[in-house]
Amino acid sequence: MAEGHFPRLALIGIGLIGSSIALAARRAGATDHIAIHSRTPETLHRAENLGLGDSYHADLADAVRDADCVILCVPVGISGAIAKAIADTLKPGAIVTDVGSVKASVVAQMTPHLPATAHFVPGHPVAGTENSGPDAGFAELFDNRWCILTPFPETDAGAVAQLAAFWRRLGAYVESMTPEHHDLVLAITSHVPHLIAYNIVGTAADLETVSQSEVMKFSAGGFRDFTRIAASDPTMWRDIFLHNREAVLEMLARFSEDLSALQRLIRYGEGDKLFDLFTRTRAIRNGIIEAGQETAAADFGRPHGGDEDQGG
DSSP: OOOOOOEEEEEOOOOOOHHHHHHHHHTTOOEEEEEEEEHHHHHHHHHTTTTOOOEEEESHHHTTTTTTTTEEOOOOOHHHHHHHHHGGGOOOTEEEEESSOHHHHHHHHEEEEETSSHHHHOEEEEEEOSOOOOOGGGGGGGOEEEEEEEOOTTHHHHHHHHHHHHHHTTTTTEEOOOOOHHHHHHIIIIIIHHHHHHHHHHHHHHOTOOOOOHHHOOOHHHHHHHHHHHTOOOHHHHHHHHHHHHHHHHHHHHHHHHHHHHHHHTTTTTHHHHHHHHHHHHHHHHHHHTTTSSSOOOOGGGTTTOOOOOOO
């Protein structure tokens, strides 16, 4: 196989990430054949209408048969069931990976079922929007974004290198770390911010002294962008919080302590300390821009009504 190229690629699930992989792989010439599976007939039919793949399969085993690389693009809670269903059909030497935002749980679910003849390399492209479904995908989703791989020490180095090269072909940067460290990093950079967004939007919805029309009418940038995050796929995020609960709870405890400290600064009029905190956090924002993970353009670099915000 050429570097980063899989003759036959199987995508299990064809929502935002799966459809974007299909489009990006086609753009990059990273595969010759894309086999698509969805457990929902309507979704599979829509993927076919959009021309996302070369073959479409209602049966999991048929989808992965002879595939050189199998990518699970499903909610993390069903990773184990998928692994069990495809185990007996996997081609010897096939690379099996996923796109889940939680890694330790996915490893625990999938490892017992996958055969020794397959190379399991868990992965997570840190990219997304609040939209879902096969219509939501676009080839540029992974451009200049990070894909984190969490291989095991004993994983075949050639398989890891091949998968890393595939993601680079799709436009992503690639980093490797342990599943446990990944889950801690993503808890603070993605999972807790989403939880806070869900909570703030829920609080606004529950305020009896503020009407819904006022919430809609006076939604300035901060609240508006919280609602964008809070519009993300509920099934996916339910599974993320349940399957990364330890790391999320640890980060929430730290956040709660910091929030209490901030509350005291406001209560006692500690203006200098508030200014120092806001100056420090502004520097973090500038660092994200300098790292190429955001732009300095107005409205967070997004056109009004656009769908480019990152998540997952």
